[in-house]
Amino acid sequence: ESRTGSDEDEEGTITQQQLEQLLQQQEAAREAAQFAEAEQLIRKAIEESEDQELKEAAEGLEIQSAKEGLRIQLLDQEKVALFPLGSDEMHDRTRKLLEKVAEIIKKLPNKIKISGHTDARPFAPGSQRTNWDLSTERANASRRTLNEFGVDDSRIAQVVGMADRDPIEPNDPMAPANRRISIVLLSQSKADNPSQKPTDETKIATETSLPKVKLEKETAEKNNRTQAVN
Secondary structure (H helix, E strand, O other), rough: OHHHHHHHHHHHHHOOOHHHHHHHHHHHHHHHHHHHHHHHHHHHHEEEEHHHHHHHOOOOOOEEEOOOOEEEEEEEEOOOOOOOOEEEEEEEHHHHHHHHHHHOOOOOOOEEEEEEEOOOOOOOOOOOHHHHHHHHHHHHHHHHHHHOOOHHHHHHHEEEEEOOOOOOOOOOOOOOOHHHEEEEEHHHHHHOOOOOOOOOOHHHHHHHHOOOOOEEOHHHHHHHHHHOOO
16 A cells, blocks of 8 residues: 555656746746737727728738747838838827737736838938938837837837848838838746746746646755755
């Protein structure tokens, strides 16, 4: 009987590494659900709006999961531009679209990366400005607009201009879609240090959802590890 009980204990144990993996998986699943809900709410807010100018701009809205997190992109269309040619003063329709985006993402904790992109059209010969300048200025204008509509500036992790170096349509450098603003909600599960211990909130969240397990570590080993950390 004691041997059977021992086998059951072994079958019911997991290592510290396995527990951390379970916690990471749960965090990733929770975040994925938040991202999916954010996309749904943004699209719903646009759909329910009666502002035709907003709806026109939203035709160029793309929201998709990416390696970094949730990518929200505002793209130029053939006859619907985000900004006037060569300017970082966004059109009203662009502000309206960013307002709808801000209303949703301001409620999330994720850090944010904003990048501006242009097509390959150069500035006139002799101009001191380049597409590097323009893309950076447009990204920063988007940051200010998000701040204006409630996104805390402390959440902004990066604002960059990519000029024409990262086209959506590489075979057509002048394509309208290459002119865009990209807003990425950075995934916390990927951005966090993997060696970082789970927070108290994470521990509380897992108490009712993860099965009760017995770690392989003996009490003495746990104490030694705690002393080493301290």
